[in-house]
Amino acid sequence: AQKITQTQPGMFVQEKEAVTLDCTYDTSDPSYGLFWYKQPSSGEMIFLIYQGSYDQQNATEGRYSLNFQKARKSANLVISASQLGDSAMYFCAMRERNQGGKLIFGQGTELSVKP
Amino acid sequence: DAGVIQSPRHEVTEMGQEVTLRCKPISGHNSLFWYRQTMMRGLELLIYFNNNVPIDDSGMPEDRFSAKMPNASFSTLKIQPSEPRDSAVYFCASTPSGNRGTDTQYFGPGTRLTVL
Numbered sequence: 001a002q003k004i005t006q007t008q009p010g011m012f013v014q015e016k017e018a019v020t021l022d023c024t025y026d027t028s029d030p031s032y033g034l035f036w037y038k039q040p041s042s043g044e045m046i047f048l049i050y051q052g053s054y055d056q057q058n059a060t061e062g063r064y065s066l067n068f069q070k071a072r073k074s075a076n077l078v079i080s081a082s083q084l085g086d087s088a089m090y091f092c093a094m095r096e097r098n099q100g101g102k103l104i105f106g107q108g109t110e111l112s113v114k115p
Numbered sequence: 116d117a118g119v120i121q122s123p124r125h126e127v128t129e130m131g132q133e134v135t136l137r138c139k140p141i142s143g144h145n146s147l148f149w150y151r152q153t154m155m156r157g158l159e160l161l162i163y164f165n166n167n168v169p170i171d172d173s174g175m176p177e178d179r180f181s182a183k184m185p186n187a188s189f190s191t192l193k194i195q196p197s198e199p200r201d202s203a204v205y206f207c208a209s210t211p212s213g214n215r216g217t218d219t220q221y222f223g224p225g226t227r228l229t230v231l
Contacts, residue, residue: 037222043204044222045225046222050219091158100171101210101218102160102171103160
């Protein structure tokens with residue numbers, strides 16, 4: 001079974017609008033972390049935001065927030081006030097405590113911001 | 116502060132040749148990871164080290180791949196002999212400690228390998 005599922009291969013959003021990128025995960029480990037990374041066309045992997053399984057509040061980092069719904073096993077990334085520079089691939093990833101340090105990645109969502 | 120450093124950034128080689136990819140983790144980080152990214156398989160972990168010791172190499176495709184970490188500031192990923200299907204972007208990442216779920220992995224810029 002897929003551990004991390006990103007169901008949106010591609011998304012479009014108008015500049016200055018908000019957009020939600022979906023991510024669902026599957027784990028039986030009670031202790032895990034969820035991460036979002038951005039990969040622009042230049043290829044580097046840029047860390048955006050982290051959510052721990054025991055965190056009570058949703059994580060936020062500037063224009064990025066993570067809509068964490070533990071019971072539904074979803075960890076959607078919300079980008080507010082989209083900018084042209086937000087156009088990139090976005091990857092959701094999970095790390096389970098019983099799996100040590102390894103990150104498992106979803107297939108990614110390609111976001112295009114339209115002017 | 117310097118991030119994770121990888122070299123070379125691009126490598127083009129012919130089938131059968133040996134390829135060595137290099138990585139310098141962020142100073143003070145105790146864990147190092149090698150990932151491979153392809154269109155077909157996405158991002159997948161190949162191997163990771165804690166305190167220079169290989170912990171999980173279950174992602175290494177086959178015996179042609181080997182990785183070493185002789186000290187805390189240097190790691191290599193070697194492919195011998197290389198094959199066209201090894202063409203991919205290889206990322207190195209490091210984190211302060213591999214065991215804590217909160218530790219973020221910081222990625223290097225990647226090495227784009229093309230095997231002709």
